[in-house]
Amino acid sequence: xxxxxxxxxNRGIGLALCKTYLAQGxxxxxxxxxxxxxxxxxxxxxxxxxxxxDAQALARLxxxxxxxxxxxxxxxxxxxxxxxxxxxxxxxIQQQFLINAEAPLRxxxxxxxxxAAGAKIAFITSRMxxxxxxxSGGYYGYRMSKAALNAAAMSLARDLQPRGIAVAILHPGYVxxxxxxxxxxxxxxxxAQRLSKRIEGLTLENSGTFWHSNGETLPx
Ligand SMILES: NC(=O)c1ccc[n+]([C@@H]2O[C@H](COP(=O)([O-])OP(=O)(O)OC[C@H]3O[C@@H](n4cnc5c(N)ncnc54)[C@H](OP(=O)(O)O)[C@@H]3O)[C@@H](O)[C@H]2O)c1
Numbered sequence: 001x002x003x004x005x006x007x008x009x010n011r012g013i014g015l016a017l018c019k020t021y022l023a024q025g026x027x028x029x030x031x032x033x034x035x036x037x038x039x040x041x042x043x044x045x046x047x048x049x050x051x052x053x054d055a056q057a058l059a060r061l062x063x064x065x066x067x068x069x070x071x072x073x074x075x076x077x078x079x080x081x082x083x084x085x086x087x088x089x090x091x092x093i094q095q096q097f098l099i100n101a102e103a104p105l106r107x108x109x110x111x112x113x114x115x116a117a118g119a120k121i122a123f124i125t126s127r128m129x130x131x132x133x134x135x136s137g138g139y140y141g142y143r144m145s146k147a148a149l150n151a152a153a154m155s156l157a158r159d160l161q162p163r164g165i166a167v168a169i170l171h172p173g174y175v176x177x178x179x180x181x182x183x184x185x186x187x188x189x190x191x192a193q194r195l196s197k198r199i200e201g202l203t204l205e206n207s208g209t210f211w212h213s214n215g216e217t218l219p220x
Contacts (some may be wrong), residue, residue: 008077117164
């Protein structure tokens, strides 16, 4: 049986991804800061108390997993804030950078020992991190942090190719979660199903592609 580890597993897209992989017969390890009843009851193994920006918490996570192999790591945890030009909150930008860009790299590095040839890593980014696709401006911290995440994910795709590990850079769609006040146009379950199809189609040959969950390739 294959094993997936998913961050931000307690709610939103992360929780839906846990349920999707469980329904497909995978072992799922749901990593979060605080477990939700839905995650606890899902059948996933829950590892709580993990803030993805906390190096010590990530070292403890790696220790807990010991040498358990992972077939799939999904870096999903993230935050979305917006800043107004003229009164930009630079702390907000830094926080988004830490959580959205640096933390997925930290998590991946902490768990590299659990990823062998044939394993896959997915980064849940956003098309708002695309510079070519930015027609509406604003959202400095979110756009900057997701563009930085895309850059890190591409370096990982290059660096991990010789080790036989493929990397997907995935926009989930506009999804009905708390992040967007449930205003999206697809449900978290539908997004998770689409994302799992993209991950299924991920190979070493197409590693490093920036995909919309609907299968379109997005511009950088
Ligand atoms: N919804 C959309 O339309 C949309 C569009 C594009 C991209 N995305 C991306 O999709 C991913 C999931 O978002 P969502 O829509 O499911 O949002 P959500 O419902 O707000 O969930 C965010 C998740 O990230 C976790 N998280 C945030 N900061 C964390 C930290 N420091 N340490 C550990 N976990 C942390 C949250 O945990 P807590 O409960 O502990 O806060 C929660 O589980 C994000 O990367 C987001 O940028 C979403």
